[in-house]
Amino acid sequence: MLILSLMEHYSDQLNGIFQALADPTRRAVLRQLGRGSASIGELAQPFAMALPSFMKHIHLLEHNGLIRTRKHGRVRTCTLEKARLAAVDDWLSEQRALWEARTDRLEQFVIADLEKDKDKDRNMEISK
Amino acid sequence: MLILSLMEHYSDQLNGIFQALADPTRRAVLRQLGRGSASIGELAQPFAMALPSFMKHIHLLEHNGLIRTRKHGRVRTCTLEKARLAAVDDWLSEQRALWEARTDRLEQFVIADLEKDKDKDRNMEISK
DNA sequence: TGAATACTTAGTGCAATGGCTAACTAAATG
């Protein structure tokens, strides 16, 4: 039953997880948390944005299960939820399994599209 | 020089790739293309949305390098760009490398500390 | 050549995203 409901929402979870990973600020937070737990203030320090803006990223990460947080006094500590990225891993594996199951088919060349990079990162400057 | 510019835009590329993967329609397209190349019409057929809407997904996938397309006559054929997902793989590996590098007692200390406060603090919301 | 096919372009609408400020609460600290 539990497993069923997990399977049922597998895709929804991937939506949220990939969405969460699609932002450089949030990836940077995950990266930092990979080195160990940290408070909101510590995590926010490298970023130029206002704290409430930063908090939204934290909430989104927590909401999608990529981190856990706990408040101790007036300090909220964030911890990486390592197991969560397994969903990404699983998706990648599944995807690869699909195309690797196909025995060699004729793959044709297409001239690579030399699209120029568009919008640079908006507010990714590291302050201080 | 080429490598440098690639490195420089690594983060931008991840933004786009993760964003592209954050949509179930687009993941379904990639999944289908994993079974082999297909035309726009073939790919669109399972979806309830209007064709121009579907096309936007295709364009986004192509723009982010996850697929390539080529037009023959009036038919546009889409092909999976398998190598593109390596960026996701790389990011995952890098992320894991970070946290696996610290399996020392510092991590244990933090965990123990969190466990210790479990009873006092009920403010931690895990709500989904 | 006229009609059907397979996209393609253009423009609309609404919700979600990601930034901001101002003002607030609660927990240290002097």
Added chain:
DNA sequence: CATTTAGTTAGCCATTGCACTAAGTATTCA
């Protein structure tokens, strides 16, 4: 007890995302 510190809440705003319809283009077919 007043002040600083660390988040938090509320609300605003510009941009982006993703759906739609209507109409256009370019092949292919009868």
